[in-house]
């Protein structure tokens with residue numbers, strides 16, 4: 561990026577931060593309206609609470625602030641990478657997010673899309689996207705290299721459901737009968753379920769509470785305090801039974 565572009569980007573971060581809610585609302589509405597498929601991976605619960613919208617756009621703004629030394633954000637980017645890999649986010653989806661984000665910045669700042677400012681933001685976004693795509697590629701490769709490892713979604717059957725104090729313990733067995741990687745507490749898997757009465761699926765992360773060393777994984781599912789019809793935990797608790805199938809991604813550290 562040229563020094564002028566860096567200056568342009570940095571000088572608009574405060575305005576975008578002040579209008580953070582408008583930016584993220586506009587961004588998500590635009591993106592999910594134009595790409596309804598993404599409703600299968602973004603958590604619709606988080607959308608309504610506004611939590612995730614703030615996280616994604618907030619990370620882009622934080623990156624823009626540190627654009628001259630992005631290495632200071634290495635830990636944050638590693639954490640985002642784990643979350644993305646746990647949701648099977650792919651490199652080609654970055655252009656969808658980028659286009660919608662740039663249109664939203666243009667809207668919130670009230671500047672034409674074809675302007676120097678948006679061109680500068682585009683470079684900043686592409687730089688960040690390239691870093692994340694690279695981090696995520698390495699993570700997918702590492703997962704595949706594990707004993708029993710895999711990348712993306714894999715079908716698991718619910719082989720047992722047991723009542724426990726906080727909710728229910730689900731035992732999940734890979735449908736292909738092959739090995740799965742051992743894991744430890746604090747590592748999490750994403751579990752994707754079909755939402756009743758809606759044509760969409762929803763994923764959620766569940767952290768292990770115990771070491772996982774066998775041919776299945778065990779997760780404790782607790783009911784949400786204020787569930788919506790998209791709450792994965794409540795869907796599992798209320799609608800899923802032994803023998804049903806869910807989609808699962810490989811364990812990653814939280």
Ligand code: HEM
Pocket residue numbers: 598601602603604606607612615616617619620639640643644647649650653654655656657685688689692
């Ligand atoms: C430069 C681009 C991106 C940045 C900076 C970014 C940043 C983030 C951040 C900060 C989070 C929250 C992490 C957490 O909860 O711990 C997140 C979650 C997520 N991101 Fe990204 N992201 C980017 C691109 C993408 C792309 C291309 C996709 C795929 C379309 C995507 C899909 C998601 C999803 C589905 C979640 C989880 C949201 C939820 O729980 O509903 N992100 N991202």
